[in-house]
Amino acid sequence: MQISAAALAQMIGAVVEGDAEVLITGPARIEEAGKGHITFLANPAYEHHLYGTEAAAVLVSHEFRPKEQVPATLLRVENVYETVRSLLEIYQQDEAARTVRQISQHASVEDGAQLGEKVRIGKFTVISKGARIGAGTVVLDQVFIGPNVRIGENCTIYPGARILRGCVIGNDCIVHSNVVIGADGFGFLPDGDNHYRKIPQVGNVVIEDDVEIGANTTIDRATMGSTLIRRGVKLDNLIQIGHNVEIGNNTVIAAQAGVAGSTKIGANCRIGGQVGFAGHLTIADGTNIQAQSGVARHIRETDQSLAGSPAYNYRDWIKSSILFTRLPELYKRIARLENQADR
Known part of the structure; x- marks a missing residue:
């Protein structure tokens, strides 16, 4: 222009x-x-x-x-x-x-797939039977869109992304390279001999409007029901979202974070890089969590700031960190006092 x-x-x-x-x-x-x-x-x-x-x-x-x-x-x-x-x-x-409806001659669009107006499909991309892609969406090279996937309008799917069977993506979403949406959740049942039998994962992933998902992030399908990413969520690169997780509106999560299955993160949360969440937790709206923290308990009170592993109040964590750096000095002082007391 x-x-x-x-x-x-x-x-x-x-x-x-x-x-x-x-x-x-x-x-x-x-x-x-x-x-x-x-x-x-x-x-x-x-x-x-x-x-x-x-x-x-x-x-x-x-x-x-x-x-x-x-x-x-x-x-x-x-x-x-x-x-x-x-x-x-x-x-x-x-x-x-300037993008008109353009489907590469090297793409595979199976019978029964539905493409809206001005949809662009890149080279070596596969659009499976029953998939529906909304108007204005761009699907770039080497993307796999599984059976019965639904993708809304004006989305961009970057090269190498995989969106597997039955998953749903809303309007105005961005899915970066090598994202996998809808891989099986980590579900296994041990038997008496410590062998693990796979639990079928028959749910899907539902991603609402205006969501951006960074490169190499994975979002597992639900065991039953849906793994749910709400409107306005922004996920950085290299994030793992487990099965049946729910992430609330406008929450942002930085790189290398991991959320174990069935945890529910509220709206308007800000999660730093490499934060880990145990499974089956509830995290209140407005929670801020410092990078490299570990969350192993419910967070019920809204608008808290947390840090550490296990995570606790951010201000208390700062004070504790300062004291931690002084431990060698304090240890020597205590040893000297003990020696004096023994005389």
């Missing part, structure tokens, strides 16, 4: 300072921006890049006052980060608007 600074300013509600007719071809980071790019300055630590940039235009706040002459056109806005989000959305939508 090529657009003048004046036209783009009108779209994002910016005030132009400089050449309003300079042409903008795309966004870039301020330290990498070249001719035709639009970039942004929100963090003062990057201000020095502004004075030598080759970018065509730079988003800045209304309050920003440059210390030197700026070669680029300035677009002044109320909230730089929010405007950057809107700007990237404009470019993404422009790309999608």
Whole structure:
């Protein structure tokens, strides 16, 4: 997309300072921006890049006052980060608007699959019998869509993802590369000889609207019923979600976290990287959990911050951590006092 600074300013509600007719071809980071790019300055630590940039235009706040002459056109806005989000959305939508219904000749779309308008199917992708894909969804190369899977409108499924039988994905979702949705849950029954017999996993995974799932994340199908990922959830890369787990609206989970089966995480929670949850727990809405914590009990009270393994109150954990670093010193002091007492 090529657009003048004046036209783009009108779209994002910016005030132009400089050449309003300079042409903008795309966004870039301020330290990498070249001719035709639009970039942004929100963090003062990057201000020095502004004075030598080759970018065509730079988003800045209304309050920003440059210390030197700026070669680029300035677009002044109320909230730089929010405007950057809107700007990237404009470019993404422009790309999608140029996408017509396109099915690679190397894709396999089985009889009985239903594809909506402007659906794109990449090379070596398999769309199984009974699958339904909504309008505007893009399924890239080497994706497997199992039987009777339902995918909503305007989703993007990146290369190598696997969405297995009967799973449901809502509208406006993003599934990154090598995600597996609907693998069997970890269900086994030991017999008297310590042999483990597999428990059939006959449920599915239901993912609501506006969910993003990072690369190599796995979400297991329910034993019965559904593993449920609610609207607005954002999952990072390399996360394991066990069978019959439920994750509430707008909860975010960072990389390498693991949630054991049948645990229910509430809405608006923020879970750090490498957090582990035991199974069959209930985690209250608004819970914040520090990275590398281990959660082995129910969290009933809302809006708590936790840390540690086992996880407990974050402030108490900070105090305990400080004391822990002083243990060698305290041990020596206690030993000296014991020696004095023995004399």
